[in-house]
Amino acid sequence: MESHYKNHQSSEVPAVCRVCEARHGGVCGTLTPAQLFELNRHSTRRKIDAGNELIGQGELVSHYSNILSGVIKLSKMMADGRQQIVGLQFAPDFLGRPFLCESTMTAEAATDTEICTFPKSLIERLANETPDLERRLHAQSLKELDEAREWMLTLGRKTAQEKVASFLHMIATHIDPENGEQNTFDLPLSRADIADFLGLTIETVSRQMTKLRKDGVIRIENNRHVTVPCLERLNAAAGND
Amino acid sequence: MESHYKNHQSSEVPAVCRVCEARHGGVCGTLTPAQLFELNRHSTRRKIDAGNELIGQGELVSHYSNILSGVIKLSKMMADGRQQIVGLQFAPDFLGRPFLCESTMTAEAATDTEICTFPKSLIERLANETPDLERRLHAQSLKELDEAREWMLTLGRKTAQEKVASFLHMIATHIDPENGEQNTFDLPLSRADIADFLGLTIETVSRQMTKLRKDGVIRIENNRHVTVPCLERLNAAAGND
């Protein structure tokens, strides 16, 4: 490994990064080959099984991560156990809250996930050197802000039916369809997670899914596998125009 | 005016900025005197009466603003008229969505407001020159993101009672108290606005305010004027730990 780093030409990007799924969409895309090498030297790839916690509410944040594959859920919990998912991050999103030491929420793998982790301090130094990186991080924050506000509208003003349809529509447009032809995918979240995301109970989510199925807006197989024959109908059920 | 600008020494900040309420908290704080002069030349102060719209959903964003005084509400509307307030901005917050041309929401003055406006292009150029400014804008985005996620928990998982108490607690801690002794303030929002903020109806907000009053958690005069004898009791009513 050592020699590998010593021999590189500064115009080449590290081999690991060259084949990395998140390389262009992710936050590393703005870095120079030399910076990538430095980042690479301090980064580790990790697999995280569904349900495992990356970081807990109130813990110290020492690392940032790029999501290479899978879905991460960010959630907040009240003292009495009520829980709300406040964000879903898909590959190749960047995970971590700049400028803050203590996490205000829990990050947990919703599906089996692969991430690339690096120390907070290193990213912050690179961001100082590289305005493009700083801007990229800023852009991601703004994207998350837009999404959060979109969900505030959903949480505050939509009916259970519209909430569930909105969720399915979001997933349908964020997950790569397995099948080019039709819009078909596996839900990355359990009914309990969906409920926590939409501010509903499991039972209500289930009932609304059943209703959407009976109305022909979606098809469901094995509970997790969903097909959307017509995205526009789903969008209409979600209350969007 | 012309001569004023010609005669300045580059180490002095413009007179208007020197007495500006938002100078240090706001986004201008990071700029050099020379940059402040340039910004100042292209900026205008405006007063906006309560209820007036700054920018509408779907309109083009050509200007950014610093809020000098007052409260601005950011809201989203559905096709059928249902509305949700997705953010409240207090002086000296910065108003505007970097990197985006079309506004995804409406910005409206909740109270009589004074702002300082400048063209989007100028701020973006200054942000390129000044990493500190870019970082300041980033920090503000992150603050808004944190607030949005906090409200997602409120919208999704709290009861009407807790929602109203949460709102009052937020206002109590964001508005400068008129009176050093006790926590007393004028609500910047009407019952209708509060309802749109909390995902409730006017009637429910009213009922919960009455209940909080009868329980002795708050005192109300003239509908708008609120006193909080004990912030901790209010916080408890809001469901926070």
Next chain:
DNA sequence: CGCGCTCTTGAGGAGTTTCAAGAAATGTGG
């Protein structure tokens, strides 16, 4: 003083939750 506006209060009803049970999918060990 009457008019309009905002806020409050009440009664009834719709939508969601709660509680409880059953069905379907998933995993385990023989």
Next chain:
DNA sequence: CCACATTTCTTGAAACTCCTCAAGAGCGCG
């Protein structure tokens, strides 16, 4: 590969929260 246990999801009935509709009270204003 099949019984059995476990988890996840669905369905039903009753209860409760919040909404809708309706009327009245309080306040500012011409």
